[in-house]
Amino acid sequence: MPELPEVEVTRRGLLAPLSGRTVVRVSWSAHRLRGPIPRKLLQEHIAAQQIRTIDRRAKYLLLRMVNGAVLVIHLGMTGKLGLIQGQTTLHKHDHLVLHLDNGLDVRFNDSRRFGSIVVWPPDHAAQLEADFSRKEGLEPFGPAFIADNLLALARGRRVAVKSLLMNSRLIAGIGNIYANEILFAARIAPQQPAHLLTEKEWGRIIQESRRILQLAIDAGGSSISDFLGVSGHPGYFQLQLAVYGRKDAPCPRCGQAILKTIQGGRATYHCPGCQPHVE
């Protein structure tokens, strides 16, 4: 579910309510997520500790504790973080609860359990973060997200430009919904081999990436099936989607029918009129 905008909306929703709060207790479900829940590390380094701030890298949230530990949370496909009164009954698929010193809970709910929870202990946090960050791609809002760098990344890669955009080791935060939308806005066919794109075309991808991701953040994210912000409110960017999920509907720009294809195993939407495939 959550791509960069949804993760960022979650971060912004949690930042003020959590900054300076103390996690008095941590509890968890019996299930594993993508990996096992690190019970011991949660107990040792997160319980009874104060939260300093929350950052985002790629689609990961980094809850930084005053003691130097970092709680790393990935929402997977169906993960949500909610802020709720502590006495509320646990819901199905609640897998982690941070009990705060003001009686509120932060609850991580994830039905498909594709999310992940990792703790970096204070002693090793800097090294672990450096190792982690090196494996993640360019941040779309970062200073290195420039045409020269994308041109270099694409050099020699015959893979479709959409697959390159979604490759998290190369570019961070862009998943299937926003890859489709960005390429539509940039008027580039998703199946275009990446190495054929010009510097000018990469420039359009950069500009449209930033514009669309920012619009989506401002709209509270996209609630396609079940994304909710921390207060339980949905996002509204799905109402502005031009191509994603709109097979056979008229293109908002030229009126031609939107095509749905499968590319790299993922549903791909584009307008054959506005995004011509050039060989």
Added chain:
DNA sequence: CAATATACCTGGATGC
């Protein structure tokens, strides 16, 4: 190395 397939899960939509 690059590209594709598969596995991890539940639940909602769809079709019979």
Added chain:
DNA sequence: TGCATCCAGGTATATT
């Protein structure tokens, strides 16, 4: 109503 089937926003790992 029930049941089978397909599909879903991500990513790590295996396979070609």
